[in-house]
Amino acid sequence: MSDDHVYLTLAEGHEDDTRWAYGTGFEDPLHGVDTTVPEGVDAGALAADCVALADDALVSAQRLAEWVTRAPELEEEVALANIGLDLLGQARLLYSRAGQVDGTGRDEDAYAYFRDADDFRNVRLAELPGGDFAFAVVRLLVLSSWRLAHFRRLEAHPDPVLAAVAAKGVKELTYHRQYAAEWCVRLGDGTDESHRRMRAALDEVAPYLGELHTAYDVRDEVADDLRQVTEAAGLTLPVYRPLPGSGRAGEHTEHLAPLLTELQGIARAHPEATW
Protein backbone atom coordinates (compact mmCIF):
# COMPACT_ATOMS: atom_id res chain seq x y z
CA MET A 1 0.00 0.00 0.00
CA SER A 2 1.32 3.42 -0.82
CA ASP A 3 0.32 6.02 1.71
CA ASP A 4 1.54 9.18 0.04
CA HIS A 5 -1.75 9.88 -1.66
CA VAL A 6 -5.18 8.86 -0.51
CA TYR A 7 -6.51 8.17 -3.98
CA LEU A 8 -3.52 6.06 -4.93
CA THR A 9 -4.09 4.04 -1.80
CA LEU A 10 -7.70 3.49 -2.71
CA ALA A 11 -6.94 2.42 -6.24
CA GLU A 12 -4.38 -0.25 -5.56
CA GLY A 13 -3.89 -3.49 -3.74
CA HIS A 14 -7.21 -5.19 -4.32
CA GLU A 15 -7.64 -8.80 -5.19
CA ASP A 16 -10.11 -10.41 -7.51
CA ASP A 17 -13.22 -8.35 -8.02
CA THR A 18 -13.01 -6.10 -4.99
CA ARG A 19 -13.27 -2.45 -5.88
CA TRP A 20 -12.82 0.64 -3.80
CA ALA A 21 -16.01 2.38 -4.76
CA TYR A 22 -19.35 1.56 -6.28
CA GLY A 23 -19.46 2.27 -10.00
CA THR A 24 -15.74 1.96 -10.59
CA GLY A 25 -13.99 -0.80 -12.47
CA PHE A 26 -15.85 -0.50 -15.75
CA GLU A 27 -15.38 -3.38 -18.07
CA ASP A 28 -16.65 -4.44 -21.44
CA PRO A 29 -20.45 -4.17 -21.30
CA LEU A 30 -20.62 -7.10 -23.73
CA HIS A 31 -18.53 -9.25 -21.42
CA GLY A 32 -19.28 -12.91 -22.10
CA VAL A 33 -21.61 -12.26 -25.04
CA ASP A 34 -21.06 -14.40 -28.15
CA THR A 35 -19.17 -12.09 -30.50
CA THR A 36 -19.49 -14.11 -33.71
CA VAL A 37 -20.65 -12.11 -36.72
CA PRO A 38 -23.26 -14.22 -38.52
CA GLU A 39 -22.55 -15.31 -42.07
CA GLY A 40 -23.95 -12.91 -44.63
CA VAL A 41 -23.64 -9.86 -42.36
CA ASP A 42 -21.34 -7.16 -43.75
CA ALA A 43 -19.09 -6.47 -40.78
CA GLY A 44 -18.02 -3.03 -42.01
CA ALA A 45 -21.59 -1.87 -42.50
CA LEU A 46 -22.63 -3.32 -39.14
CA ALA A 47 -19.80 -1.49 -37.37
CA ALA A 48 -20.70 1.78 -39.11
CA ASP A 49 -24.36 1.42 -38.09
CA CYS A 50 -23.38 0.72 -34.50
CA VAL A 51 -21.04 3.73 -34.35
CA ALA A 52 -23.63 6.10 -35.82
CA LEU A 53 -26.31 4.96 -33.36
CA ALA A 54 -23.84 5.10 -30.50
CA ASP A 55 -22.74 8.62 -31.48
CA ASP A 56 -26.36 9.81 -31.45
CA ALA A 57 -26.76 8.36 -27.97
CA LEU A 58 -23.46 9.63 -26.54
CA VAL A 59 -23.90 13.19 -27.80
CA SER A 60 -27.53 13.25 -26.63
CA ALA A 61 -26.50 11.92 -23.22
CA GLN A 62 -23.93 14.71 -22.91
CA ARG A 63 -26.52 17.39 -23.72
CA LEU A 64 -28.98 15.83 -21.25
CA ALA A 65 -26.32 15.71 -18.53
CA GLU A 66 -25.81 19.46 -18.94
CA TRP A 67 -29.25 19.89 -17.32
CA VAL A 68 -27.98 18.49 -14.05
CA THR A 69 -28.12 21.37 -11.52
CA ARG A 70 -29.95 23.53 -14.10
CA ALA A 71 -33.36 21.90 -14.58
CA PRO A 72 -36.50 23.77 -13.48
CA GLU A 73 -37.23 21.18 -10.78
CA LEU A 74 -35.27 18.41 -9.12
CA GLU A 75 -37.64 15.78 -10.56
CA GLU A 76 -36.93 16.95 -14.11
CA GLU A 77 -33.22 16.93 -13.46
CA VAL A 78 -33.48 13.34 -12.26
CA ALA A 79 -35.57 12.44 -15.31
CA LEU A 80 -33.21 14.01 -17.84
CA ALA A 81 -30.18 12.44 -16.15
CA ASN A 82 -31.86 9.03 -16.15
CA ILE A 83 -32.70 9.31 -19.83
CA GLY A 84 -29.10 10.27 -20.52
CA LEU A 85 -27.93 7.26 -18.53
CA ASP A 86 -30.07 4.90 -20.60
CA LEU A 87 -28.61 6.40 -23.78
CA LEU A 88 -25.08 6.18 -22.42
CA GLY A 89 -25.69 2.49 -21.71
CA GLN A 90 -26.88 1.98 -25.27
CA ALA A 91 -23.81 3.82 -26.56
CA ARG A 92 -21.45 1.62 -24.53
CA LEU A 93 -22.99 -1.57 -25.90
CA LEU A 94 -22.97 -0.28 -29.49
CA TYR A 95 -19.36 0.98 -29.38
CA SER A 96 -18.26 -2.32 -27.92
CA ARG A 97 -20.04 -4.19 -30.71
CA ALA A 98 -18.45 -1.92 -33.33
CA GLY A 99 -14.99 -2.63 -31.95
CA GLN A 100 -15.61 -6.37 -32.08
CA VAL A 101 -16.70 -6.40 -35.71
CA ASP A 102 -14.68 -3.67 -37.45
CA GLY A 103 -11.44 -5.56 -37.04
CA THR A 104 -9.72 -2.90 -34.91
CA GLY A 105 -10.51 -4.39 -31.52
CA ARG A 106 -11.06 -0.90 -30.13
CA ASP A 107 -12.91 -0.63 -26.84
CA GLU A 108 -15.77 1.75 -26.04
CA ASP A 109 -13.42 4.43 -24.69
CA ALA A 110 -11.46 4.55 -27.95
CA TYR A 111 -14.63 5.53 -29.81
CA ALA A 112 -15.98 7.92 -27.21
CA TYR A 113 -12.81 9.73 -26.23
CA PHE A 114 -10.28 9.41 -29.01
CA ARG A 115 -12.11 10.42 -32.16
CA ASP A 116 -12.45 14.00 -33.40
CA ALA A 117 -15.65 15.76 -34.46
CA ASP A 118 -15.11 14.85 -38.13
CA ASP A 119 -15.18 11.17 -37.20
CA PHE A 120 -18.50 11.40 -35.36
CA ARG A 121 -21.60 10.29 -37.25
CA ASN A 122 -24.37 11.57 -34.99
CA VAL A 123 -27.20 13.59 -36.48
CA ARG A 124 -26.75 17.33 -35.99
CA LEU A 125 -29.97 17.73 -34.01
CA ALA A 126 -28.32 15.84 -31.15
CA GLU A 127 -25.37 18.25 -30.92
CA LEU A 128 -27.24 21.59 -30.98
CA PRO A 129 -26.67 23.55 -27.75
CA GLY A 130 -29.03 23.08 -24.83
CA GLY A 131 -31.33 26.05 -25.18
CA ASP A 132 -34.28 26.25 -22.83
CA PHE A 133 -36.40 23.48 -21.32
CA ALA A 134 -38.92 23.73 -24.17
CA PHE A 135 -36.15 23.03 -26.67
CA ALA A 136 -34.90 20.15 -24.52
CA VAL A 137 -38.26 18.37 -24.51
CA VAL A 138 -39.00 19.07 -28.19
CA ARG A 139 -35.62 17.71 -29.23
CA LEU A 140 -36.07 14.72 -26.92
CA LEU A 141 -39.49 14.01 -28.41
CA VAL A 142 -38.12 14.04 -31.95
CA LEU A 143 -34.99 12.03 -31.24
CA SER A 144 -36.68 9.43 -29.02
CA SER A 145 -39.56 8.95 -31.46
CA TRP A 146 -37.10 8.50 -34.31
CA ARG A 147 -34.75 6.23 -32.39
CA LEU A 148 -37.66 4.15 -31.12
CA ALA A 149 -39.03 3.60 -34.64
CA HIS A 150 -35.52 2.82 -35.86
CA PHE A 151 -34.81 0.36 -33.03
CA ARG A 152 -38.10 -1.43 -33.65
CA ARG A 153 -36.82 -2.25 -37.14
CA LEU A 154 -33.43 -3.24 -35.77
CA GLU A 155 -34.99 -5.85 -33.49
CA ALA A 156 -35.09 -8.02 -36.63
CA HIS A 157 -31.47 -7.26 -37.60
CA PRO A 158 -29.50 -10.39 -38.60
CA ASP A 159 -26.78 -9.51 -36.08
CA PRO A 160 -28.08 -10.92 -32.79
CA VAL A 161 -26.10 -8.45 -30.65
CA LEU A 162 -27.43 -5.36 -32.41
CA ALA A 163 -30.92 -6.89 -32.39
CA ALA A 164 -30.70 -7.51 -28.63
CA VAL A 165 -29.42 -3.98 -27.91
CA ALA A 166 -32.34 -2.63 -29.96
CA ALA A 167 -34.92 -4.82 -28.21
CA LYS A 168 -33.68 -3.56 -24.86
CA GLY A 169 -33.59 0.03 -26.09
CA VAL A 170 -37.17 -0.06 -27.34
CA LYS A 171 -38.44 -0.41 -23.79
CA GLU A 172 -36.32 2.50 -22.57
CA LEU A 173 -37.09 4.79 -25.49
CA THR A 174 -40.80 4.26 -25.00
CA TYR A 175 -40.42 5.90 -21.59
CA HIS A 176 -38.29 8.72 -22.98
CA ARG A 177 -40.80 9.55 -25.69
CA GLN A 178 -43.66 9.46 -23.22
CA TYR A 179 -41.88 11.85 -20.86
CA ALA A 180 -41.06 14.29 -23.66
CA ALA A 181 -44.54 14.10 -25.18
CA GLU A 182 -46.26 14.89 -21.89
CA TRP A 183 -44.05 17.93 -21.32
CA CYS A 184 -44.61 19.14 -24.89
CA VAL A 185 -48.37 19.01 -24.37
CA ARG A 186 -48.15 20.67 -20.96
CA LEU A 187 -45.99 23.52 -22.25
CA GLY A 188 -47.72 23.95 -25.61
CA ASP A 189 -51.10 24.00 -23.93
CA GLY A 190 -49.82 26.03 -20.97
CA THR A 191 -49.24 29.76 -20.60
CA ASP A 192 -48.67 32.24 -23.41
CA GLU A 193 -44.98 32.23 -22.56
CA SER A 194 -44.59 28.43 -22.54
CA HIS A 195 -46.58 28.24 -25.79
CA ARG A 196 -44.32 30.86 -27.39
CA ARG A 197 -41.21 28.97 -26.30
CA MET A 198 -42.57 25.71 -27.68
CA ARG A 199 -43.19 27.38 -31.05
CA ALA A 200 -39.66 28.74 -31.05
CA ALA A 201 -38.30 25.28 -30.19
CA LEU A 202 -40.25 23.66 -33.04
CA ASP A 203 -38.92 26.31 -35.43
CA GLU A 204 -35.39 25.52 -34.35
CA VAL A 205 -35.79 21.74 -34.64
CA ALA A 206 -37.74 21.61 -37.89
CA PRO A 207 -34.86 22.18 -40.36
CA TYR A 208 -33.02 19.21 -38.87
CA LEU A 209 -35.84 16.69 -39.32
CA GLY A 210 -34.83 15.86 -42.88
CA GLU A 211 -31.56 14.38 -41.66
CA LEU A 212 -33.29 11.73 -39.58
CA HIS A 213 -34.32 9.47 -42.41
CA THR A 214 -31.27 7.54 -43.34
CA ALA A 215 -30.88 3.82 -42.76
CA TYR A 216 -34.54 2.96 -42.35
CA ASP A 217 -37.48 4.94 -43.58
CA VAL A 218 -39.47 5.59 -40.42
CA ARG A 219 -40.88 8.93 -41.58
CA ASP A 220 -44.49 7.88 -41.08
CA GLU A 221 -44.01 6.72 -37.50
CA VAL A 222 -42.16 9.89 -36.49
CA ALA A 223 -44.64 12.13 -38.32
CA ASP A 224 -47.55 10.39 -36.58
CA ASP A 225 -46.00 10.95 -33.16
CA LEU A 226 -45.24 14.60 -33.86
CA ARG A 227 -48.69 15.23 -35.30
CA GLN A 228 -50.37 13.65 -32.29
CA VAL A 229 -48.33 15.68 -29.81
CA THR A 230 -48.49 19.01 -31.61
CA GLU A 231 -52.26 18.69 -32.08
CA ALA A 232 -52.79 17.90 -28.39
CA ALA A 233 -50.51 20.82 -27.50
CA GLY A 234 -52.29 23.33 -29.75
CA LEU A 235 -49.19 23.71 -31.92
CA THR A 236 -48.40 23.15 -35.57
CA LEU A 237 -45.20 21.69 -36.94
CA PRO A 238 -43.72 24.42 -39.12
CA VAL A 239 -43.03 23.81 -42.80
CA TYR A 240 -39.31 23.76 -43.30
CA ARG A 241 -36.60 23.34 -45.87
CA PRO A 242 -34.13 20.64 -44.75
CA LEU A 243 -30.63 21.91 -44.09
CA PRO A 244 -28.07 20.62 -46.57
CA GLY A 245 -25.42 18.20 -45.36
CA SER A 246 -25.61 15.34 -42.91
CA GLY A 247 -24.04 14.45 -39.59
CA ARG A 248 -24.11 10.84 -40.80
CA ALA A 249 -21.50 11.88 -43.37
CA GLY A 250 -19.37 13.60 -40.72
CA GLU A 251 -20.67 17.10 -41.53
CA HIS A 252 -21.41 18.83 -38.26
CA THR A 253 -22.34 22.20 -36.83
CA GLU A 254 -19.78 24.30 -34.99
CA HIS A 255 -21.30 23.04 -31.72
CA LEU A 256 -19.97 19.47 -31.77
CA ALA A 257 -16.26 20.22 -31.29
CA PRO A 258 -16.71 22.19 -28.03
CA LEU A 259 -19.04 19.47 -26.72
CA LEU A 260 -16.36 16.86 -27.41
CA THR A 261 -13.64 19.01 -25.88
CA GLU A 262 -15.51 18.91 -22.59
CA LEU A 263 -16.48 15.25 -22.93
CA GLN A 264 -13.00 14.04 -23.89
CA GLY A 265 -10.74 16.42 -21.98
CA ILE A 266 -9.86 14.25 -19.00
CA ALA A 267 -9.47 11.05 -20.99
CA ARG A 268 -7.10 12.77 -23.43
CA ALA A 269 -5.10 14.49 -20.71
CA HIS A 270 -4.66 11.16 -18.91
CA PRO A 271 -4.85 8.51 -21.62
CA GLU A 272 -3.64 5.73 -19.32
CA ALA A 273 -6.13 6.50 -16.56
CA THR A 274 -8.64 3.89 -15.49
CA TRP A 275 -11.96 4.41 -13.73
Next chain:
Amino acid sequence: MVTGTPTPLDAARRARRVAEQVPDPELPMLTLADLGVLRDVEVGEDGTVVAGLTPTYSGCPAMAEMRADVAARLREAGYARVEIRTVLDPPWTSDWITEAGRRKLAEHGIAPPGAAPRGGPVPLVLSPTRPAVPCPRCGSADTEETSRFAATSCKALWRCRACREPFEYVKEI
Protein backbone atom coordinates in the same frame (compact mmCIF):
# COMPACT_ATOMS: atom_id res chain seq x y z
CA MET B 1 -37.75 -31.85 10.86
CA VAL B 2 -35.72 -33.48 8.13
CA THR B 3 -34.29 -36.85 8.98
CA GLY B 4 -32.06 -39.31 7.20
CA THR B 5 -29.10 -38.70 4.96
CA PRO B 6 -29.33 -35.38 3.14
CA THR B 7 -29.52 -35.83 -0.58
CA PRO B 8 -26.34 -34.40 -2.03
CA LEU B 9 -27.16 -31.57 -4.37
CA ASP B 10 -25.37 -31.77 -7.64
CA ALA B 11 -22.74 -29.12 -8.27
CA ALA B 12 -24.91 -27.00 -10.53
CA ARG B 13 -27.80 -26.83 -8.08
CA ARG B 14 -25.46 -25.94 -5.26
CA ALA B 15 -23.76 -23.25 -7.34
CA ARG B 16 -27.13 -21.93 -8.38
CA ARG B 17 -28.24 -21.77 -4.77
CA VAL B 18 -25.13 -19.71 -3.91
CA ALA B 19 -25.64 -17.29 -6.80
CA GLU B 20 -29.35 -16.94 -6.06
CA GLN B 21 -28.67 -15.59 -2.60
CA VAL B 22 -26.58 -12.63 -3.78
CA PRO B 23 -28.41 -9.40 -2.91
CA ASP B 24 -29.07 -6.74 -5.50
CA PRO B 25 -26.71 -3.80 -4.87
CA GLU B 26 -29.40 -1.15 -5.29
CA LEU B 27 -32.42 -3.02 -3.92
CA PRO B 28 -30.67 -5.05 -1.21
CA MET B 29 -33.92 -6.48 0.12
CA LEU B 30 -34.06 -8.52 -3.11
CA THR B 31 -31.74 -11.26 -4.25
CA LEU B 32 -30.60 -11.30 -7.87
CA ALA B 33 -32.91 -14.29 -8.31
CA ASP B 34 -35.87 -12.32 -6.90
CA LEU B 35 -35.12 -9.53 -9.36
CA GLY B 36 -34.91 -11.97 -12.26
CA VAL B 37 -31.47 -10.86 -13.43
CA LEU B 38 -29.79 -14.19 -12.65
CA ARG B 39 -30.49 -16.21 -15.74
CA ASP B 40 -28.64 -19.49 -15.65
CA VAL B 41 -25.93 -21.19 -13.64
CA GLU B 42 -24.09 -24.13 -15.14
CA VAL B 43 -21.05 -26.10 -14.10
CA GLY B 44 -18.77 -27.37 -16.85
CA GLU B 45 -16.97 -30.70 -16.81
CA ASP B 46 -13.79 -28.98 -15.61
CA GLY B 47 -15.68 -27.49 -12.68
CA THR B 48 -16.00 -23.97 -14.10
CA VAL B 49 -19.17 -22.26 -12.98
CA VAL B 50 -20.77 -20.16 -15.70
CA ALA B 51 -23.43 -17.74 -14.49
CA GLY B 52 -25.52 -15.56 -16.80
CA LEU B 53 -26.73 -12.11 -15.74
CA THR B 54 -29.02 -9.83 -17.68
CA PRO B 55 -29.03 -6.04 -17.22
CA THR B 56 -32.29 -4.41 -16.13
CA TYR B 57 -31.52 -1.23 -18.13
CA SER B 58 -28.81 -0.64 -20.76
CA GLY B 59 -27.13 1.96 -18.57
CA CYS B 60 -27.59 0.23 -15.22
CA PRO B 61 -24.39 1.10 -13.34
CA ALA B 62 -24.95 -1.82 -10.97
CA MET B 63 -24.13 -4.47 -13.59
CA ALA B 64 -20.40 -4.46 -12.83
CA GLU B 65 -21.22 -4.67 -9.14
CA MET B 66 -23.56 -7.63 -9.62
CA ARG B 67 -21.02 -9.44 -11.74
CA ALA B 68 -18.32 -8.94 -9.13
CA ASP B 69 -20.60 -9.95 -6.25
CA VAL B 70 -21.74 -13.19 -7.89
CA ALA B 71 -18.17 -14.13 -8.79
CA ALA B 72 -16.93 -13.37 -5.28
CA ARG B 73 -19.69 -15.39 -3.59
CA LEU B 74 -19.09 -18.37 -5.83
CA ARG B 75 -15.37 -18.27 -5.12
CA GLU B 76 -16.06 -18.06 -1.41
CA ALA B 77 -18.24 -21.14 -1.81
CA GLY B 78 -15.25 -23.03 -3.17
CA TYR B 79 -15.61 -22.70 -6.92
CA ALA B 80 -12.15 -21.75 -8.12
CA ARG B 81 -13.12 -21.07 -11.71
CA VAL B 82 -16.03 -18.72 -12.23
CA GLU B 83 -17.18 -17.07 -15.42
CA ILE B 84 -19.92 -14.44 -15.53
CA ARG B 85 -21.63 -13.89 -18.84
CA THR B 86 -23.86 -11.02 -19.90
CA VAL B 87 -27.13 -12.25 -21.38
CA LEU B 88 -28.78 -9.62 -23.58
CA ASP B 89 -31.47 -11.67 -25.21
CA PRO B 90 -34.31 -11.75 -24.35
CA PRO B 91 -34.22 -8.36 -22.61
CA TRP B 92 -35.06 -8.17 -18.91
CA THR B 93 -38.66 -7.50 -18.07
CA SER B 94 -40.10 -6.50 -14.71
CA ASP B 95 -42.42 -9.53 -15.13
CA TRP B 96 -39.41 -11.64 -14.08
CA ILE B 97 -39.49 -10.23 -10.55
CA THR B 98 -40.65 -13.21 -8.51
CA GLU B 99 -43.65 -13.29 -6.20
CA ALA B 100 -41.28 -13.32 -3.23
CA GLY B 101 -39.49 -10.33 -4.73
CA ARG B 102 -42.73 -8.40 -5.11
CA ARG B 103 -43.69 -9.15 -1.53
CA LYS B 104 -40.30 -7.97 -0.24
CA LEU B 105 -40.49 -4.75 -2.28
CA ALA B 106 -43.91 -3.93 -0.83
CA GLU B 107 -42.70 -4.73 2.69
CA HIS B 108 -39.95 -2.16 2.18
CA GLY B 109 -42.29 0.55 0.98
CA ILE B 110 -41.59 0.13 -2.74
CA ALA B 111 -44.60 -0.55 -4.95
CA PRO B 112 -44.00 -3.59 -7.17
CA PRO B 113 -44.62 -3.30 -10.92
CA GLY B 114 -47.81 -4.30 -12.69
CA ALA B 115 -47.79 -6.45 -15.82
CA ALA B 116 -45.29 -5.22 -18.41
CA PRO B 117 -46.58 -4.19 -21.83
CA ARG B 118 -46.21 -6.97 -24.38
CA GLY B 119 -44.21 -6.65 -27.59
CA GLY B 120 -45.70 -5.26 -30.76
CA PRO B 121 -46.18 -1.65 -31.81
CA VAL B 122 -45.66 0.88 -29.05
CA PRO B 123 -48.27 3.58 -29.47
CA LEU B 124 -47.85 6.97 -27.90
CA VAL B 125 -50.74 7.50 -25.50
CA LEU B 126 -51.41 11.01 -24.23
CA SER B 127 -54.49 10.30 -22.15
CA PRO B 128 -54.08 11.86 -18.72
CA THR B 129 -55.11 8.82 -16.72
CA ARG B 130 -52.61 6.18 -15.82
CA PRO B 131 -53.46 3.05 -13.85
CA ALA B 132 -53.27 3.89 -10.15
CA VAL B 133 -50.40 2.31 -8.25
CA PRO B 134 -51.64 1.22 -4.82
CA CYS B 135 -49.74 2.74 -1.91
CA PRO B 136 -47.38 0.08 -0.50
CA ARG B 137 -47.88 1.47 3.02
CA CYS B 138 -51.62 1.95 3.42
CA GLY B 139 -52.98 0.22 0.31
CA SER B 140 -54.93 3.26 -0.90
CA ALA B 141 -55.42 3.62 -4.63
CA ASP B 142 -55.55 7.41 -4.22
CA THR B 143 -51.97 7.98 -5.38
CA GLU B 144 -50.21 10.16 -7.96
CA GLU B 145 -46.96 10.15 -9.87
CA THR B 146 -44.53 12.89 -8.91
CA SER B 147 -41.72 11.85 -11.25
CA ARG B 148 -41.49 9.20 -13.91
CA PHE B 149 -37.82 8.71 -13.06
CA ALA B 150 -36.20 8.24 -9.67
CA ALA B 151 -32.95 7.42 -7.88
CA THR B 152 -32.38 4.32 -10.00
CA SER B 153 -33.30 3.61 -13.62
CA CYS B 154 -35.89 1.02 -12.68
CA LYS B 155 -38.06 3.18 -10.41
CA ALA B 156 -40.49 6.12 -10.51
CA LEU B 157 -41.56 8.45 -7.68
CA TRP B 158 -45.14 8.48 -6.43
CA ARG B 159 -47.01 9.80 -3.44
CA CYS B 160 -50.08 8.67 -1.59
CA ARG B 161 -52.84 11.23 -1.13
CA ALA B 162 -54.43 9.20 1.67
CA CYS B 163 -51.48 8.65 4.04
CA ARG B 164 -49.36 11.44 2.50
CA GLU B 165 -46.29 9.21 2.21
CA PRO B 166 -44.05 9.46 -0.85
CA PHE B 167 -42.98 6.08 -2.23
CA GLU B 168 -40.99 4.53 -5.03
CA TYR B 169 -42.47 2.28 -7.63
CA VAL B 170 -40.69 -0.25 -9.87
CA LYS B 171 -41.69 0.60 -13.44
CA GLU B 172 -43.19 -1.94 -15.79
CA ILE B 173 -40.77 -2.58 -18.59
